[in-house]
Amino acid sequence: MRVLKFGGTSVGNADAFKQVAQIVARARQEDPEVVVVTSAMSKVTDLLIASAKAAAAGDRRLYREAQEELMARHQMVAGQLISDGVERAALGRLFESRLANFERLCRSVEVLGELTARGLDVISGIGERLAAPLLAAVLRANGVPAEWVDAAELIVTDNNFGNASPIMDLTTQHVNRRLRPLLHGGVVPVVTGFVGATVDGINTTLGRGGSDYSAAILGAALNADEVQIWTDVNGVMTADPRIVPDARTIPEISYIEAAELAYYGAKVLHPKTMLPAIERNIPLRVLNTFQPDHPGTLVVKEPKPSPLVVKAISVIKGLALITVEGRGMLGVPGIAARTFTAVARVGANVLMISQSSSEQSICFVVRESECNAVVGAVEAEMARELAARHIDRVAADTGIVIVAVVGAAMKGTPGISARIFTALGEAGINVIAIAQGSSECNISLVVAQGDADEAVRRIHAAFKLGEK
Ligand code: ADP
Ligand code: ASP
Ligand code: MG
Numbered sequence: 303m304r305v306l307k308f309g310g311t312s313v314g315n316a317d318a319f320k321q322v323a324q325i326v327a328r329a330r331q332e333d334p335e336v337v338v339v340t341s342a343m344s345k346v347t348d349l350l351i352a353s354a355k356a357a358a359a360g361d362r363r364l365y366r367e368a369q370e371e372l373m374a375r376h377q378m379v380a381g382q383l384i385s386d387g388v389e390r391a392a393l394g395r396l397f398e399s400r401l402a403n404f405e406r407l408c409r410s411v412e413v414l415g416e417l418t419a420r421g422l423d424v425i426s427g428i429g430e431r432l433a434a435p436l437l438a439a440v441l442r443a444n445g446v447p448a449e450w451v452d453a454a455e456l457i458v459t460d461n462n463f464g465n466a467s468p469i470m471d472l473t474t475q476h477v478n479r480r481l482r483p484l485l486h487g488g489v490v491p492v493v494t495g496f497v498g499a500t501v502d503g504i505n506t507t508l509g510r511g512g513s514d515y516s517a518a519i520l521g522a523a524l525n526a527d528e529v530q531i532w533t534d535v536n537g538v539m540t541a542d543p544r545i546v547p548d549a550r551t552i553p554e555i556s557y558i559e560a561a562e563l564a565y566y567g568a569k570v571l572h573p574k575t576m577l578p579a580i581e582r583n584i585p586l587r588v589l590n591t592f593q594p595d596h597p598g599t600l601v602v603k604e605p606k607p608s609p610l611v612v613k614a615i616s617v618i619k620g621l622a623l624i625t626v627e628g629r630g631m632l633g634v635p636g637i638a639a640r641t642f643t644a645v646a647r648v649g650a651n652v653l654m655i656s657q658s659s660s661e662q663s664i665c666f667v668v669r670e671s672e673c674n675a676v677v678g679a680v681e682a683e684m685a686r687e688l689a690a691r692h693i694d695r696v697a698a699d700t701g702i703v704i705v706a707v708v709g710a711a712m713k714g715t716p717g718i719s720a721r722i723f724t725a726l727g728e729a730g731i732n733v734i735a736i737a738q739g740s741s742e743c744n745i746s747l748v749v750a751q752g753d754a755d756e757a758v759r760r761i762h763a764a765f766k767l768g769e770k
Contacts, residue, residue, distance in 0.1 A: 537553075710743050733749060
């Protein structure tokens, strides 16, 4: 059995839907049991979220326009690809009712003047709940028996709205109970990506880009032979091809390397996608919907040995570097522990830590959006030390990025950092901070946002990743 996930561009317009139908039909010839997971049509989730936020700010224009635009985009695909009048009318009614609901939800957000995380999860999940019924109908129109399934019936999550985690034992039960009968009957379930529900049935989402994660969760629950992530590039590449035009496909990569890349900004896979796959040792294959014969990338536990020490470079933007510094910190125990406890208290995620060996400063990286809260929390925690001048300041530098250089073979290979620094030095790029995990699978560098893309290109060139 295989799970095939299609991303936003793969269901971006009628031509893309047609392409997906061919891919699914072909997959079924190779393996009769196929589960499909779909994202919302491209840009739809952004539009839903922007509309809800505008509604909370009292602006009703955006959600009204969005309602019309979404109706038109989905109807257009249905109109072009579904000739059966009954099917088309049923879909039209489904779009109508979903979008009327969207309008009602936004109206109440507007009236209340407030958007809760829980409310946002209902609104932001609407895109998948439009795309899945549409894709199922398109598959049927192409002779593939298919039925859409709302993942709220399948993926049971905690109530961490906006970034929920699955409860795997319950999810496994629900998935098998609901999907096995369809599969045995030769029907392809078309499941909404991105969304789930709590035990009480309240809608949740798995985080932006979370449909990849949905596919891996279903793959693990069904013990699939393979999970395929169909996207708009030829697999996991040596860098984001939008930044580095000569980036190349990596034929095989380990779960750990892929997770590092994804965590540090390689959007091609959601960072949590590898977790369920590792659990059941299920291979992930990243493939291109628009070049379906390209072999793409295989993500497995132990990839075939590669001559490349550095496999890929990623970059995560929109970050802030927080520095806690002062001579009085020297030898005072517990400063680091208290600092990170304060950070945890505001729920912020630390992406990288580095401490100077003199112990006179600790610096760490958080998302720019969380920066003010983090500085406030650390200042409050260190109020006494700040008053006594043991700590001089808690400073924040915004407008920075982390560039991550990833490759399992870096472990034990000397000279990697030197090559990175030489490449950046020659380009006049200043490295603000550096950290290496003890796994030695990743070297992370902090540079200014304005240097980000050039830094990636320079390191990519220094390790000759664009060459065969
Ligand atoms: P989907 O909608 O299919 O989920 P995404 O936009 O989420 O697709 O992810 C695919 C995009 O990820 C590519 O278009 C590419 O620009 C970007 N990307 C970033 N880093 C990488 C990388 N190392 N390899 C491939 N793609 C990458
Ligand atoms: N549609 C969702 C998003 O845009 C999930 C996904 O595309 O994976 O974040
Ligand atoms: Mg994605």
